[in-house]
Amino acid sequence: MALDRLTGDNSIVFIRSEQLFDIARTNSLWYMAFGIACCAIEGLMSASGPRFDFDRMGVFFRNSPRQADVMIVAGTVNLKMAETVRRLYEQMPEPRWVVAMGACASTGGPFREYPNVVMGVDKVVPVDVYIPGCPPRPESVQYAFLELRKKIRAKTEDRLAARRQK
Amino acid sequence: MSDPRTTVTTPGLLAEGTHDPGTPPAGIKRAPTGVDHLATEHLVINMGPQHPSTHGVLRLLIEVDGEEVVTVEVSVGYLHRGIEKLAEHRRFNAIGTLMDRGDYVSGIHGETAVALAVERLMEIEVPRKAQWLRSLAAELNRIASHLVWFGTFGLDTGGMGQFLYAMRDREAILDILEAITGQRMMFNYARPGGVVADLPVGIDEKIRAFCDTFDTYLDEHHALLGGNEIFQGRVKGIGIIDAEKAFAFGLTGANLRGAGVDFDVRKKRPYDAYPELDWEVPLGSAGDAWDRYMVRMGEMRQSARMIRQLIDGIPEGEHTAKVPKVLRPPAGEIYACVESSRGETGIHLVTDGGDTPYRMHYRAPSIFALQAVEDIVPGHLIADTVMMVGSTDVMLGETDR
Incomplete structure (x- = not known):
């Protein structure tokens, strides 16, 4: 939903402020440059590389959690790392979203038998989108961002619908 | 072993020319401070595990004297998965x-x-x-x-x-x-x-x-x-x-x-x-x-x-x-x-x-x-x-x- 599609030439658009914010948010989902393991190479490096180029979707990396909207948990989270993941999540400004990338971040993956490994990052931070695969291809990560966009919009629309019913 | 992140932030100048850098965090070896009557305060900087230049989840504890690094300690184990x-x-x-x-x-x-x-x-x-x-x-x-x-x-x-x-x-x-x-x-x-x-x-x-x-x-x-x-x-x-x-x-x-x-x-x-x-x-x-x-x-x-x-x-x-x-x-x-x-x-x-x-x-x-x-x-x-x-x-x- 881009604004120019809503507006013709010299027309006035009536839009709820929540929806306006959603347009801005969904088109600039900046993720935090925070790679833990193997998935970071696919989900963060190839993603910002020339072939997949997430930048054209407005998805770009920020080095500080204070400037980021999305945290891609790309890799195995162990007990030593879990504390840091939680701290980084709390440093991100709201609204914030978390993408659990790969088998390890979703469930513990091939390392889940090891007692040190957290069985999915959802034990530590709330997760919005899970991506299967070990590692997922960059296309999967792109798809995850599209799903995240839908989720953000749906939340506002649900809220507006509930308000209308009142 | 105390947590370095809580103990490093308590430096303080004691008197002119002298400086007590406090208890060093685990593993950090203090270098002698003070050059030509000028006391300098050593800072311990934490780098990582979230840092774009650490190539993964490396954590470095860097003790600096101004811009110069005095000691560095590498902390590993953030990706230990057996x-x-x-x-x-x-x-x-x-x-x-x-x-x-x-x-x-x-x-x-x-x-x-x-x-x-x-x-x-x-x-x-x-x-x-x-x-x-x-x-x-x-x-x-x-x-x-x-x-x-x-x-x-x-x-x-x-x-x-x-x-x-x-x-x-x-x-x-x-x-x-x-x-x-x-x-x-x-x-x-x-x-x-x-x-x-x-x-x-x-x-x-x-x-x-x-x-x-x-x-x-x-x-x-x-x-x-x-x-x-x-x-x-x-x-x-x-x-x-x-x-x-x-x-x-x-x-x-x-x-x-x-x-x-x-x-x-x-x-x-x-x-x-x-x-x-x-x-x-x-x-x-x-x-x-x-x-x-x-x-x-x-x-x-x-x-x-x-x-x-x-x-x-x-x-x-x-x-x-x-x-x-x-x-x-x-x-x-x-x-x-x-x-x-x-x-x-x-x-x-x-x-x-x-x-x-x-x-x-x-x-x-x-x-x-x-x-x-x-x-x-x-x-x-x-x-x-x-x-x-x-x-x-x-x-x-x-x-x-």
Whole structure:
């Protein structure tokens, strides 16, 4: 939903402020440059590389959690790392979203038998989108961002619908 | 042991000229403070585990005196996921999947080390074609891994362009590797006895086309990053690891060859197809970051040269030896090593006659390089810390295993 599609030439658009914010948010989902393991190479490096180029979707990396909207948990989270993941999540400004990338971040993956490994990052931070695969291809990560966009919009629309019913 | 993050933030000036830096955090060795009656306050800076230049989840505790680093302590373990222990519960065919995720940028080398160890224990005769296919995949993967290093090393110095060019070429390699092995990163291609599959039809033209373009691309890469005067000024004379120090820390790979030591596992303990190939070992002299950069650039060129010979001379035959589905090596002990992108990657297997190893040790070159980082960083500036960590090409997946 881009604004120019809503507006013709010299027309006035009536839009709820929540929806306006959603347009801005969904088109600039900046993720935090925070790679833990193997998935970071696919989900963060190839993603910002020339072939997949997430930048054209407005998805770009920020080095500080204070400037980021999305945290891609790309890799195995162990007990030593879990504390840091939680701290980084709390440093991100709201609204914030978390993408659990790969088998390890979703469930513990091939390392889940090891007692040190957290069985999915959802034990530590709330997760919005899970991506299967070990590692997922960059296309999967792109798809995850599209799903995240839908989720953000749906939340506002649900809220507006509930308000209308009142 | 107290938590360094809570204890480091309590410095305070006591009186004029004297300064009590407080209790040092765990492992930090304080240097004497105060020069010419001017007391300076030492700060302990935490770098990582979330930091764009730590190449994964490395954490550095840096004690600085102004801009100058006094001591540095490397904190590892943020990616410890028990590869060695889990390998005790995997069949010998499946250990490769764990090794892929150890050194995740160049997975094929770890797999080959496991395969070599099991083959030597079981005395399996590997077909010549399988050896050539392994070497082919290994050299392709070496270029891909060095390109990642090249791109991120440039990012550490503040460049962005070389990263995009490096990733472009890496994607071309990954396409080839995906066609050969079926996966972009986690191949599980080299198995005990040979490789999983033969080359797909028509891939040799793709590989040749890649080799033809890659030599010119490599010149471009080098001109873009190595030809930059700012880059040269930042890496030349930085982080000198001379031969003696390199031996003391047990460094291998480009970190050792940058100091001028001619040690390459592919030459000294030949395996797979390497004895039959014609190539050279690039060497540095001083052992600074620039030498390590030049050695890795030279290695990429040599790898491309090897790939051309490998694809031209692929022998006929089977791609795998006849091996049973469940491998049961006799009880014994073996060490097998390969030259991975980062140095000597070794596997020490102890078997008890069962279908899983009794104990597996993973010799990862990066953890040795990190020990050297602790030694070379003090005395340099904060910004150079990033350069030195980048120049040793550490991979935290294999460090923490």
